[in-house]
Amino acid sequence: MPFTPPDASAMRRCMGRFTTGVAVVTALDAAGEPQGMTINSLTSVSVDPCVLLVSLTVGTRTADAVDASGAFAISILGVRQEATARRFATRGGARFEGVEAEVTDSGIPIVGGALVHADCRVHTTTDVGDHRVYFGEVGSLRDRAGTGLTFHSGRFGEFHDLGHAEMPWLF
Template identity: 35%
Template structure:
């Protein structure tokens, strides 16, 4: 059996999007966390999922909420991802949010935004899996921020871009 780091590195071979999930605590405080565990579940009804480590500082805020908003970050939002990835307070300081349909904070400039009712929570080993019913969504034409092999990445838009990417990766490895 391999160790946890090797397993995590193997999982990192699958490129994912980067998202921020926001909510409001029962006392009205805005809360948010960066995740890359977002996925679709069902088209009818419209269901999505994301997961959060049981040891996360943010877990109780999301366990106790009736709604959350998933923000698929745009390629130029690395700084926003980094801000919400830290465990400290003050993540929303200076961020021009609006309130979503259920009062959860909505961040500007994202590639897509999904406003969800928190319908189910499941044990998932060392994580809790949250299922949300999408009540409203918005999209833009902005390129999404990706995470691959432990780093931020950008998607190749066509085969020409992919060829350039492969050539640059090959040159860097030589």
């Protein structure tokens, strides 16, 4: 198959084949109101110090809230939280209404029942095209066992263990 120059649709299609987990990033805006959106751009960057990154579309309410507060929280969703992923990715509507919300020690709302919660302070930002990449220094985090929600080519799914030997992955 020939290589072709990238455009938005080829980039979305190709990168959509990269199966990811699904998370909700949340932050308090300048008025102290909770904002949040579904993301799959979450990546671990460093363990000394503990830094992760999220890439948010410039101009979204959540990006504005992170800019205003200098802090954000991450909720990594479990397989039973597809409805939450859809709600936090749909424009309009009160995203936190009816969601079992909790707060981090620093007061940022998080999605109840998620597999992992992390409380982050903005370490650095870098603007790349239509997105702003936020590097967040993790102040505290917690997790529970469970199966994560995944995303592939526009559809939600779940991880299946192939049953092979565990791969050493701590690098």
